[in-house]
Amino acid sequence: MASVSTPGFSACPACAVAPAAEDLAQRAQAGSVPPARLMLSLPTAHCAACMSTVERGLGAVPGVSDARVNLTLKRVAVEAAPEVDAAQLIAVLAGLGYEAHELDAGTLSMTETDRQGRDLLMRLGVAGFAMMNVMLLSVAVWSGAEAETRDLFHWISALIALPTVAFAGQPFFRSALTALKARRLGMDVPISLAILLAAGLSLFETIEGGRHTYFDAAVALTFFLLAGRYLDHRTRAVARSAAQELAALEVPRAQRLQDGQEVEVPIAELRLGDLIRVRPGGRVPADGVVTEGASELDRSLLTGESLPARAAPGTDVSAGEVNLTGPLTVRVTAAGRDSSLHRMADLVAVAESVKNKYTSLADRAALIYAPGVHLLSLAAFLGWLWLSGDLRLAVNIAVAVLIITCPCALGLAVPAVVTAASGRLFRKGLLIKDGTALERLAEVDTVVFDKTGTLTLGMPEPENLADHPAADLQLAAALAGASSHPLARALAQGVAALGLPPAEVTDLREVPGYGIEGRWQGRRVRLGRAEWLDATPEAATATYLETGEGRPRAFTFTDRLRPGAEAAVRTLAAQGKAVHLISGDSAAAVQAMAARLGIAHWVAGALPEDKAARLAAMAAAGHKVLMVGDGLNDTAALAAAHVSVSPASALDAARVASDIVLLGTDLALLAEAADLSRRAVRRIKENFAISAAYNLIAVPIALMGLATPLAAALAMSASSITVSLNALRLR
Amino acid sequence: MDVLAYLIPISLILGAIGLGAFFWTLRHRQYDDPDGDAQRILSDEWDDYPKP
Structure with a gap:
């Protein structure tokens, strides 16, 4: 990673030889060097013409062998010879009219989520294939195939369905097993039970030459629930990749002084006593003491103060501060684990561990659903056993009840709504990092803003x-x-x-x-x-x-002021939420800001612990607090809040601690998001109501022993499709 | 009913071909950039070969 910064032009021709020789040596060392893979973020690319312009423009740069735009992720991957660097490509793209930023390829380790997504998609494909074939065979049985033909069809169905269930159902079985080990009844336990019982009973009936089998139900259940699981995964993968991209934008390097020369090194390699150079406009990479130079420091991200502080030899500086005017030489006094940034990260970890465990709507529904369905099916089994004395009939009816009360609404309704809502917010520039963030946002009744960098742009x-x-x-x-x-x-x-x-x-x-x-x-x-x-x-x-x-x-x-700040405060207040302003800045500045935006409750000079304590007090008083902040001094508060938002300009630690990241600068989106989250929660509840309605009709039929596999298939498909369509209305 | 002896294997084989094609697209990372691919098909530029 370390590269010696050499002057672009040399005074003497001979001087230029040394770096070139070094370069050659490096290349020889690495053997046949694979072309460098550069990643650039392209936030403004949006159309077919953009893609061809960018790809052609980059392809024309000497040394670039291939450029490929990914419009979904808004990135371009460039294969280029080692002498091509990102700055050069960014300049070319700027000439074409596209804003571009270098991304740290190391931070963008997408391989793991990629693999998981492909794995789910493959299982989905297998389940889809099996469902179509088994459904075709079942249609023949339903429309009156008799005797040997029916048995043959059942056997073929079994041959397709059993391996499919064993392969495609694995994600459910595995998570059901972990849930059972932890003595919990999650959503996956009733799902797995329904799939396994349906498949097992059908196999038994096939061997016995019975009339009804539920292979189609077992496979369809797997397919619909896998679809929900995949949607869920995709929402999270998109959020994760966008969050990683934000982190990758900050290439964590420092300029270390070695024998009078500046060498670029990763921050992790800084040691105690190293001398580092901080250029004007740069962020201080580690804690230290100024040894040379005079400048001013912007500490707003750490303390919330809007006034720059003076820095001269002897001044203590902390990682995360921004150097404004003159170059500074800093002797490192704490790096890595001991630095104040890292200590703050520990604070966030502590705050997150005490964060009240939020049970999502789906989990709460599963808590009622799982025991209810199992008891109902057990009651059907015992009732029919007592009434008819026929064990096989009783098992058949119990399984029919279990299948008809399909947990599709739980497995599909919530992911579909969350995907639709967060997709819509993402297109507008709001990144939902946490799956339950929307549900929590809908409950919010109090909003706490930080001042510097959040309500204001820090400009x-x-x-x-x-x-x-x-x-x-x-x-x-x-x-x-x-x-x-x-x-x-x-x-x-x-x-x-x-x-x-x-x-x-x-x-x-x-x-x-x-x-x-x-x-x-x-x-x-x-x-x-x-x-x-x-x-x-x-x-x-x-x-x-x-x-x-x-x-x-x-x-x-x-x-x-940040654009939309006034609108956001006004709309949030109009939605009946209490708006607070808690800042680390001086009383005069905070009061002026509160008056300008019409915020009645404000607190100035708050230390990080104060902020977190105030939020905890509000939570104890029964308020659901939305915290909006960007600085290191807000991180503990962000983690302690019911739900938290930070702008993309915030420090990495703050973004990590918050549930939602504002990608653009406009704060007015916040009010819109609060509104959309309420609609999304309403949609989720509607979906629960829809599937409850299906069950109200279907369950009595199943209990009376009148449910055929056809009725089960119809009820399941109809309820799955209705909840998906209802969710899509949010887009 | 003898026709079933042909029709069932045929339908299964056709389905398996579809599944195989799906696996092929999956292995060739055709789901990495759905938005981009949707736009690329509208581009009036020739590509002689699909880029890797």
């Missing part, structure tokens, strides 16, 4: 430009244009938006950690921190301009 916006004369604005814009500090960038953009060109300033120079200075009409002009200019600091986030005459002028900033 400052100048507030008081109108209070300054145009000449000062032009001067400030000229100075600000020389820096990449977020305040400076916002100021330059703000002035440009007013249509004012920047003034002519010479000798521009950035003083890292302080500000920018330059020369304008022979005077020294400076833009920067209050202490540097001897200005009186304002209460709000501000930068100061010294023009050489009068007191320094203050430009104040507010944090830019």
